[in-house]
Amino acid sequence: MTERAIDDLTRHAFVDGRLSPEQRQAMHAYLRANPDEAQKLASWQSDAQRLRDVASQETLHPNPNLDPDAIRARLRARSRQRLAMAASFVMTLAVGGLAGWSAHDTVVANHVLPMQDAMQAYRLFASADAPQPDVSAGASDLQRWLDTHFAHAERLPNLSASGFKPIAARLLATDQGPAAVVIYENANERATFYIRPPGPGGKFLPQGSRRDGDLLARYWSGQGYNYAVVSSGDDGVVQPLAAPGTTRS
């Protein structure tokens, strides 16, 4: 008789005590005739028993986190968190969308060309029939006059490279506060330096230039004000020279 006479299933069912009484009886008879097999299965049985013994003696530390109540509470908390996160996501989208839309409106409504008022000031005060200026003086007087109205502003730009010298100035009013135009003159033409508070919403300007008809404006921001140098566009942009105390050229 070889081991082939019984199969693995029967063998293990015997070891694990899963045979019916009749099957067990037949198995015992078989094993009496096969002592090697009997010994092997007996050792498998004792191995299994030892394993059960060790397992049952093993102590587990209580872990309240694993109690179903705790697990369910955590699951509920997590789904609340997810819900809250989803809600805040929806809110973010809604708020973002609304803000974006109103920002779009604002941009459209406020789409004013930069330093349009500087251009107008040039046309008004640098023309041949300009009204009387508030002050007419040399550079140092004009600087002092400007400082009384615009604290800490940048210095008057030095336009002497193009032959321009400041000759007069005039105070103006904007929605955001006082502005001023300083008129420069060279042999043939006039240029203006325009200073004003930032536009609605404290909008400062990136450095840039633009043409409007025959005028050319170069504009920038600094020290809490917006500035522009406007000149007749035929000669190109008037470049101020760096002067002592000037924070920008």
Place this chain on the structure above:
Amino acid sequence: MLEPVRMPTDDAVPSEDDAVDADDLSDAVVRQLLPRLRRFALHLTRESESADDLVQSTLERALTRWPGRRPEGNVRAWLFTILYRQFLDSQRQTRRYSRLRDWFAGSEATAPSAEREAIARSALGAFGRLPESQRTLLWLVSVEDMSYKAVADLLDVPLGTVMSRLSRARSALRDLSEGKGNEPCLRILK
């Protein structure tokens, strides 16, 4: 010549606990099964902390899924199956991670940790030195007394495969117990 023992059908040999029943994942049932899940997890992970993490994620998954899905077998087999699948998933992740770690840190990272070695040598002795798949199989059959059919479903293999693997596992355990240490033993005890 003795007549061969007639092979029992699996249905004819229900194991007692498979009847722990089972249609309901009530808190009482979970509490009753909790120590078994924790012990099984402990023998898979060999670290009590990660074992409890494994049990926790198993229960979370089970309690989340339960309303929509009833297990085919009994609750215990279902929970053990979820736990084992999660364990295998985490093993795969760990292997991926350790391959990455080896790539950066060199091969010393692959050495078994002191803790692992200590556990491998601990009370379970020879059993602890068996490969994971054999430990799992012996644990489910001998300790959990799970039916062969339930084990086959859990491992997702045919019943015949379970029986032949069980023979190999029991022989391997015997060899290790008798000091006929094979390769895994030598590796761990070096």
